[in-house]
Amino acid sequence: xxxxxxxxxxxxxxxxxxxxxxxxxxxxxxxxxxxxxxxxxxxxxxxxxxxxxxxxxxxxxxxxxxxxxxxxxxxxxxxxxxxxxxxxxxxxxxxxxxxxxxxxxxxxxxxxxxxxxxxxxxxxxxxxxxxxxxxxxxxxxxxxxxxxxxxxxxxxxxxxxxxxxxxxxxxxxxxxxxxxxxxxxxxxxxxxxxxxxxxxxxxxxxxxxxxx
Ligand code: URA
Numbered sequence: 625x626x627x628x629x630x631x632x633x634x635x636x637x638x639x640x641x642x643x644x645x646x647x648x649x650x651x652x653x654x655x656x657x658x659x660x661x662x663x664x665x666x667x668x669x670x671x672x673x674x675x676x677x678x679x680x681x682x683x684x685x686x687x688x689x690x691x692x693x694x695x696x697x698x699x700x701x702x703x704x705x706x707x708x709x710x711x712x713x714x715x716x717x718x719x720x721x722x723x724x725x726x727x728x729x730x731x732x733x734x735x736x737x738x739x740x741x742x743x744x745x746x747x748x749x750x751x752x753x754x755x756x757x758x759x760x761x762x763x764x765x766x767x768x769x770x771x772x773x774x775x776x777x778x779x780x781x782x783x784x785x786x787x788x789x790x791x792x793x794x795x796x797x798x799x800x801x802x803x804x805x806x807x808x809x810x811x812x813x814x815x816x817x818x819x820x821x822x823x824x825x826x827x828x829x830x831x832x833x834x835x836x
Contacts, residue, residue, distance in 0.1 A: 630668075631756035633661040633734055639749040643735040643742075650685070650736065658688035661735050664757055665690050666728030671765040671836055672709065673757060674700075675774040677809060678733035678742050685736040689718040690729045695812040699825060700729075700770075703810075707829050726836075730757050732777035747777050755781040758802070766832050767802050771809035778804055793820070794828050796835070805832055 638644050651659045662679045676696070679685040683694025691697035693716045704710035704724065712722040733742040733750045742750075754777060758764060769775035775791040782799060789797045789804065797804040807820070807828040814820040 630760040635660045640746045657686040664730035666724030670726040672727035674729045674768045676731045676770045679736045696810045699810040732774045768805040
């Protein structure tokens with residue numbers, strides 16, 4: 625059993641001035657929302673860590689749980705349920721009782737970025753929390769990057785040269801420490817444009833499960 629908990633940012637983390645200002649603005653506008661860094665969710669003893677981009681305004685930033693209430697969460701949590709990586713019912717609220725089995729979800733950047741676009745310095749400032757997640761999962765085998773930004777952030781914290789590991793959908797990179805799996809992000813934009821279909825997303829999960 626894991627006893628250590630991964631490092632996490634304080635509610636009032638001030639490392640990224642732009643994100644801090646944006647969160648404070650949103651606390652005024654939406655006082656009942658979470659409006660703070662969003663903690664990881666799931667099983668610290670799991671074999672899979674899923675890394676998203678950053679909380680969405682009306683989703684994780686509102687509810688305080690990664691991908692919860694976000695459009696992207698519908699496909700992600702349905703898929704986790706389909707592959708028995710989650711149990712219960714996903715109701716898009718953090719008190720829905722959903723539990724993750726053998727996997728955990730985090731974000732490369734823990735705070736809501738304007739226009740869903742974190743800048744490089746913000747990804748760098750949040751890197752200690754990502755490496756801490758990876759180091760605190762004793763059974764970790766696969767880190768799934770949802771999108772190119774998460775892929776780059778994982779390579780950076782594992783001190784790998786990006787030129788050697790190109791991002792591609794359903795590509796698996798064998799690193800010394802873990803396998804780095806890639807999927808296009810399950811965002812509304814990607815699913816609406818057909819860049820990512822449900823089948824393509826499921827294909828990644830089939831491949832991951834076959835490697836456990
Ligand atoms: N919500 C998250 O928590 N992360 C994402 O990458 C997208 C939506």
